[in-house]
Amino acid sequence: xxxxxxxxxxxxxxxxxxxxxxxxxxxxxxxxxxxxxxxxxxxxxxxxxxxxxxxxxxxxxxxxxxxxxxxxxxxxxxxxxxxxxxxxxxxxxxxxxxxxxxxx
Amino acid sequence: xxxxxxxxxxxxxxxxxxxxxxxxxxxxxxxxxxxxxxxxxxxxxxxxxxxxxxxxxxxxxxxxxxxxxxxxxxxxxxxxxxxxxxxxxxxxxxxxxxxxxxxxxxxxxxxxxxxxxxxxxxxxxxxxxxxxxxxxxxxxxxxxxxxxxxxxxxxxxxxxxxxxxxxxxxxxxxxxxxxxxxxxxxxxxxxxxxxxxxxxxxxxxxxxxxxxxxxxxxxxxxxxxxxxxxxxxxxxxxxxxxxxxxxxxxxxxxxxxxxx
Numbered sequence: 001x002x003x004x005x006x007x008x009x010x011x012x013x014x015x016x017x018x019x020x021x022x023x024x025x026x027x028x029x030x031x032x033x034x035x036x037x038x039x040x041x042x043x044x045x046x047x048x049x050x051x052x053x054x055x056x057x058x059x060x061x062x063x064x065x066x067x068x069x070x071x072x073x074x075x076x077x078x079x080x081x082x083x084x085x086x087x088x089x090x091x092x093x094x095x096x097x098x099x100x101x102x103x104x
Numbered sequence: 105x106x107x108x109x110x111x112x113x114x115x116x117x118x119x120x121x122x123x124x125x126x127x128x129x130x131x132x133x134x135x136x137x138x139x140x141x142x143x144x145x146x147x148x149x150x151x152x153x154x155x156x157x158x159x160x161x162x163x164x165x166x167x168x169x170x171x172x173x174x175x176x177x178x179x180x181x182x183x184x185x186x187x188x189x190x191x192x193x194x195x196x197x198x199x200x201x202x203x204x205x206x207x208x209x210x211x212x213x214x215x216x217x218x219x220x221x222x223x224x225x226x227x228x229x230x231x232x233x234x235x236x237x238x239x240x241x242x243x244x245x246x247x248x249x250x251x252x253x254x255x256x257x258x259x260x261x262x263x264x265x266x267x268x269x270x271x272x273x274x275x276x277x278x279x280x281x282x283x284x285x286x287x288x289x290x291x292x293x294x295x296x297x298x299x300x301x302x303x304x305x306x307x308x309x310x311x312x313x314x315x316x317x318x319x320x321x322x323x324x325x326x327x328x329x330x331x332x333x334x335x336x337x338x339x340x341x342x343x344x345x346x347x348x349x350x351x352x353x354x355x356x357x358x359x360x361x362x363x364x
Contacts, residue, residue: 027127027128027130027131028131028135031131031135043144043145044128044132044135044137044145045141045146045148045149046148048148049148049151049152051124052120052123052124052152057217058218068126068127068129068130069127069131070127075218076218076219076220077220080221081220
């Protein structure tokens with residue numbers, strides 16, 4: 001299972017899933033965390049565009065709170081999808097690095 | 105600043121604002137917004153207007169069609185039981201598998217977010233049962249004796265597979281919160297009585313004696329149980345499918361799964 005094609009929101013969606021793997025977060029915390037772990041600063045529109053798509057597809061869910069800032073967490077489906085996607089990326093990265101090593 | 109935040113949030117579609125507007129504003133109040141961020145939000149708002157609502161609308165329509173299908177198939181079941189007219193029965197039997205597959209798909213969509221693997225397995229079992237249902241319909245249409253093993257075996261297979269599906273899918277709906285728990289509990293109960301009834305049919309088929317008459321008090325108790333299953337299973341199914349059909353048709357499932 002992998003993250004569906006969300007168009008320009010596909011990469012931000014993966015970054016959000018990776019950020020939520022570290023625990024539940026609200027929008028602002030996610031933006032800060034994503035910038036810290038990847039160096040990418042997501043715009044607020046992009047963040048919520050990806051967030052709404054992930055929620056629609058059942059990858060993340062809201063944590064009920066009375067606070068205006070709503071934290072989100074991964075669902076079981078989101079966790080499985082993230083693991084599967086990262087494993088594929090890991091395999092791809094290792095192959096690429098090995099080929100670079102072989103040619104160097 | 106507040107004015108401009110209201111303007112930018114106002115660019116998003118009403119459904120989006122209702123769901124995300126407040127938390128989006130709360131986040132923006134913490135941000136030091138650059139020109140790129142304002143452009144990003146404007147562009148995202150236009151995208152939300154063009155795609156977001158349409159996609160939700162499609163999901164909602166599919167849910168409502170599934171609900172109508174379930175209501176229709178339940179009423180059709182009533183017609184089969186009470187009218188006993190061959191032409192109506194034939195028409196209903198022909199469309200029942202199609203209606204069942206719509207229901208199967210709608211329930212799969214509701215449960216897959218919570219149980220991604222199990223919902224696939226259970227829905228696969230249900231789909232196999234429905235394929236057997238179609239095969240049974242074709243066999244009957246060829247004029248095969250319903251008491252022959254040629255028909256009996258696929259029919260038993262269909263009942264077992266559909267029973268497993270009924271149990272599994274109802275068990276999973278208990279966690280979704282999209283469908284009230286009492287509907288799931290009724291569904292699980294029907295699947296248990298369903299299997300008990302199948303077990304009794306098998307017992308009867310495998311026992312040379314007349315089970316109810318030749319086994320005294322135990323046979324009498326089994327006879328009463330069978331009577332309860334015969335009345336309780338279809339009655340429970342009618343309550344289950346009418347309630348579920350109503351929840352899908354009225355849009356409650358779409359709202360609870362945040363699809364509409």
